[in-house]
Amino acid sequence: MLYNFDEIIERRNTNAMSTDGFREYIFNAPQEMKFPFADDEFIRMWIADMEFATPPEVIQAIKDRTEKRIFGYTKIFDPEYYNIFSKWTKKHYDWTFPKEHLVTSNGIIPALYELIDHICKPNEKVLILTPSYAFFKYAADFNNIETVCSDLINKNGNYEMNFDDIEMKAKDEKVSLCIFCNPHNPTGRVWTEKELKKVGEICLDNGLWIISDEIHCDLLRTEFKHTPMSKLFPDSDKIITCMAPSKTFNLAGLMISNIIIPEKKLREKWYKRHFSMENPLSVAAAQAAYEHGDEWVRQLKIYLDENFEFTRQYLEKNLPKAVFKIPEATYLAWINVQSYLPEDIDIPLYFANNVGVLLEGGNMFVANSDGYIRLNLACPRTILEEGLKRICTFLNK
């Protein structure tokens, strides 16, 4: 079956963050905030969900569940949920885990908020690598836990970890947790086994817990393979692995994610506080995605690879001073356009007001991100082309 990723799907009047939540999320502004562009004139390249219909197999599973007509309190009792998900992890990452280690959360971010509270004592600190998905810091802030940042080394768009800096910060006895992102948002790095072993050893040898956020682990460029951090440390029970169907199958609104907690005491803390009910439609969707979604993901990855190559050529031709490397994973293009920007601007606001493109960038990524914009390329190519055209036309003025 050939899936249609070129189809433009109307998202207005669906309570979508992408169309209606940008004022609050990007600008911390009221819905009344005015722009020179009408809402439906914006090219939306900001929040990380996709403009593609979820696989039809998932939609059918949701329809089938609605036929049962009762949507009472639900938990995951059927072992098939674990069997199907662990079959997916075995097939795609050659890794699996005991059933009792798996808990579900209505999102990885809510899980981070809870896990930080369970793991960190009041005066401890969380280590993150920057630039970073800002909710890693927000989750620490919410728990009144200090965030320590280790800047990735940026060699003209090629990012590496600064292991000496990570080790120095991990040796601080107050640092008790590292929230690690693999693949990395926003740089798109897929960390190699060698890099994972090195950072994992530094953290574990210094007594840190590791939350390995692997939400982007299925959306790699075709030639890359994901290695779960836990796979490299089979004897450690201090690595929590976070995965979800939300990024892979465009199901973020169904709020279901898979958190693998090997350490018994931490799992008991989780169950003591976590409200473990699930949305029955979300369970049906997630199970169908992992059971029937392989071919859709294969075709999606090809489409995304083509969008990245289109973007690389477009920028090379029309924005030659921009620094852009096709990322190893995610559908997010991380582009340094500093040489085209005035100093000290609010990058997302600058693009919203002058270009009519909604994007994330600059200080939205905690640190080490000045001059960068992040474009969501998970959209039909016609929309991508219009967004790139608007950006390049304006920046070349």
Ligand SMILES: Cc1ncc(COP(=O)(O)O)c(C/N=C2\CONC2=O)c1O
């Ligand atoms: C690394 C990472 N972890 C967790 C999440 C969210 O997980 P959830 O709570 O939905 O299960 C995202 C979504 N990233 C987004 C969402 O919009 N912009 C981003 O960069 C993410 O990039």
